[in-house]
Amino acid sequence: MTCDQLKTDVCVIGAGPGGMMSSIAARWAGCDVCVIEKNSNAGRKLLATGGGRCNLTHAGRIDDFVRACMPYGHFLKPAFYAMSPEQTLAFFHERGLKTYVDDEGCVFPVSERASDVHRILLEQMQADGVAICYGRPVVLVEKTDELFVVQTEKRRINAKAVIVATGGKSWPKTGSTGDGYTIAESFGHSIEPATGILCPMVTQEGWPGELQGVSLENAAIRLKIKSKASVYSGKMVFTADGIGGPAVFDVSRTAADLLRKQSQVPVTLDFWPKYQREQLSSKLIDLCAAHPKKDVAGILAQWFPKRLAGYLQIVACGDRPVQGCQLSKFQRQRLVEALKATPLTFIQSGPLEKATVTRGGICLKDIDSRTMQSRLCEGLFFAGEVMDVDGPCGGYNLQIAFSTGALAGQSAAKIC
Numbered sequence: 001m002t003c004d005q006l007k008t009d010v011c012v013i014g015a016g017p018g019g020m021m022s023s024i025a026a027r028w029a030g031c032d033v034c035v036i037e038k039n040s041n042a043g044r045k046l047l048a049t050g051g052g053r054c055n056l057t058h059a060g061r062i063d064d065f066v067r068a069c070m071p072y073g074h075f076l077k078p079a080f081y082a083m084s085p086e087q088t089l090a091f092f093h094e095r096g097l098k099t100y101v102d103d104e105g106c107v108f109p110v111s112e113r114a115s116d117v118h119r120i121l122l123e124q125m126q127a128d129g130v131a132i133c134y135g136r137p138v139v140l141v142e143k144t145d146e147l148f149v150v151q152t153e154k155r156r157i158n159a160k161a162v163i164v165a166t167g168g169k170s171w172p173k174t175g176s177t178g179d180g181y182t183i184a185e186s187f188g189h190s191i192e193p194a195t196g197i198l199c200p201m202v203t204q205e206g207w208p209g210e211l212q213g214v215s216l217e218n219a220a221i222r223l224k225i226k227s228k229a230s231v232y233s234g235k236m237v238f239t240a241d242g243i244g245g246p247a248v249f250d251v252s253r254t255a256a257d258l259l260r261k262q263s264q265v266p267v268t269l270d271f272w273p274k275y276q277r278e279q280l281s282s283k284l285i286d287l288c289a290a291h292p293k294k295d296v297a298g299i300l301a302q303w304f305p306k307r308l309a310g311y312l313q314i315v316a317c318g319d320r321p322v323q324g325c326q327l328s329k330f331q332r333q334r335l336v337e338a339l340k341a342t343p344l345t346f347i348q349s350g351p352l353e354k355a356t357v358t359r360g361g362i363c364l365k366d367i368d369s370r371t372m373q374s375r376l377c378e379g380l381f382f383a384g385e386v387m388d389v390d391g392p393c394g395g396y397n398l399q400i401a402f403s404t405g406a407l408a409g410q411s412a413a414k415i416c
């Protein structure tokens, strides 16, 4: 079929990874499929993934994915079975993509080009005869007795099934502006408010802003929920209003969840995770003995960026510089405490514009996880980030889009 035909079996709204994979799955199940995309090209966000390198999935079994994607893991399980990480890789490998797994289990194309992943999806759609209509934002979806009417500004398309794959609200410049929420709401679905995750965190304290741009190769962020502490470590950077970087992206998922229920999330920063407090204290004694005439900031600057070293000196010793030989036991203890457990308070996750992924979206209670079909409207399906699902950094979110897309496509085909 072509974009000018007004009738199709399955109409997919949105040509991101979720929409593209669902169109292929529905086509493979024998349906006519038409994808409607509001941008002039498909998969703009996909092209930006992994800084253009595309971390397309993660190494591991389905159970590992279910665990990693909690609290949404159980909902996603049937989708991971419909298209497992292994099957996803097989799909791309069979079409010529070579991949490698890094030390953390993240899977990338050997070419490190997201455009290769993008091209394979598009070529498969074209080879299968999926019709794609670009530059046409869907503005309304209605259902008559039998058929859906999908309406763009200039055209109405009749379809037996509709898959909403319009993405979340983060990085809106790629086309994901929450349009799917309005469509779902018009069928009675409720929407969990959208916030950004896998993003920088805004802190109540202002001092991180004074260190804006200072980065650390390996910091650890400790978050305590009741008596259980979780530690997130990796690169970290101070931002204008808080902290960012991979370690923060990881903690932002849990923090965003807590911020739905409480106004603040206290954490502590460990600037030197390699050493325990006692080891650090002895190390500082040795360092001060070795550099008695250097001020404490100068001594710390061997390990930390200058501005952070200066800040740590102020926290431990006050405004006046203190030399190594002058550092009192009390000041040393304060310095150890500042290095190992500086308190910070998260009050907000970074704005949606800067967030990699959206937390929130179409509530799961009204979606059947075995099919991705709406419980409120037969024939209406959802795929990808438009739903209130997300995973951690490391390729999980693209896998969610591929898996839910495949399941939605297969299920939609069954009712056509």
Ligand SMILES: Cc1cc2nc3c(=O)[nH]c(=O)nc-3n(C[C@H](O)[C@H](O)[C@H](O)COP(=O)(O)OP(=O)(O)OC[C@H]3O[C@@H](n4cnc5c(N)ncnc54)[C@H](O)[C@@H]3O)c2cc1C
Binding pocket: 013, 014, 015, 016, 017, 018, 019, 036, 037, 038, 039, 042, 043, 044, 045, 046, 048, 049, 050, 051, 054, 055, 056, 057, 136, 137, 138, 139, 165, 166, 167, 168, 170, 171, 174, 175, 176, 177, 178, 179, 180, 355, 356, 357, 383, 384, 385, 386, 394, 395, 396, 397, 398, 399, 401
């Ligand atoms: C910078 C960045 C880097 C990322 N890196 C990774 C990574 O390396 N690994 C990983 O797993 N995840 C990564 N992600 C997350 C991942 O890209 C998303 O989770 C994934 O793209 C979601 O796929 P989707 O198909 O659900 O939605 P999207 O990719 O958002 O696609 C939705 C599509 O729907 C279209 N659309 C929206 N409204 C309408 C409408 N009204 N009518 C028609 N079309 C419409 C949009 O234009 C868009 O093309 C990254 C995200 C960002 C922003």
